[in-house]
Amino acid sequence: xxxxxxxxxxxxxxxxxxxxxxxxxxxxxxxxxxxxxxxxxxxxxxxxxxxxxxxxxxxxxxxxxxxxxxxxxxxxxxxxxxxxxxxxxxxxxxxxxxxxxxxxxxxxxxxxxxxxxxxxxx
Numbered sequence: 001x002x003x004x005x006x007x008x009x010x011x012x013x014x015x016x017x018x019x020x021x022x023x024x025x026x027x028x029x030x031x032x033x034x035x036x037x038x039x040x041x042x043x044x045x046x047x048x049x050x051x052x053x054x055x056x057x058x059x060x061x062x063x064x065x066x067x068x069x070x071x072x073x074x075x076x077x078x079x080x081x082x083x084x085x086x087x088x089x090x091x092x093x094x095x096x097x098x099x100x101x102x103x104x105x106x107x108x109x110x111x112x113x114x115x116x117x118x119x120x121x122x
Contacts, residue, residue: 011058014110018056018101019043021112027052036089039082043101051096053083055118058103067102068115080121096121 012033019029022045030051031044043054055075057067079098087093100118104111 014058014103015042015056017110018103034086036082036085039078041082051094052099054099054101055079056101071100076119
C-alpha cells in the first residue's frame with residue numbers, strides 16, 4: 001500500500017517532468033509549488049513577458065476520466081486566489097495567464113496535453 005509520502009513524491013516527480021517538458025517548448029521556470037492560503041500553484045513560468053501559472057494534473061490512465069476534467073470551477077477559483085496572492089507577495093504587475101498541463105502515463109512514458117490560457121481570472 002502506498003501512503004501520502006509516496007503520492008507526494010510521485011506528484012513532485014511528475015511536476016519536474018512537466019516543467020522540463022514546458023521548458024523544452026520555450027517557457028522559463030520561475031518557481032514551483034507556491035503555497036497560498038487556500039491553494040497552491042504547481043509551476044510559475046514565463047512565456048516572454050507573460051507570467052504563466054501552470055496547473056499540472058496527472059492520471060496514470062484515463063479509465064476514470066481525463067486529467068483535464070479535474071480542473072473544476074472551484075479549483076479554478078482556488079488557483080486564481082493563489083495567483084493573486086503570489087503577485088501581491090512578489091510585488092508583480094504583469095500580464096498573466098492560467099495554463100493546464102494534463103499528464104497521463106508513468107515515467108518514462110508520459111503523454112502531455114497542454115492547454116494554454118485554459119481559463120480567465122475574471
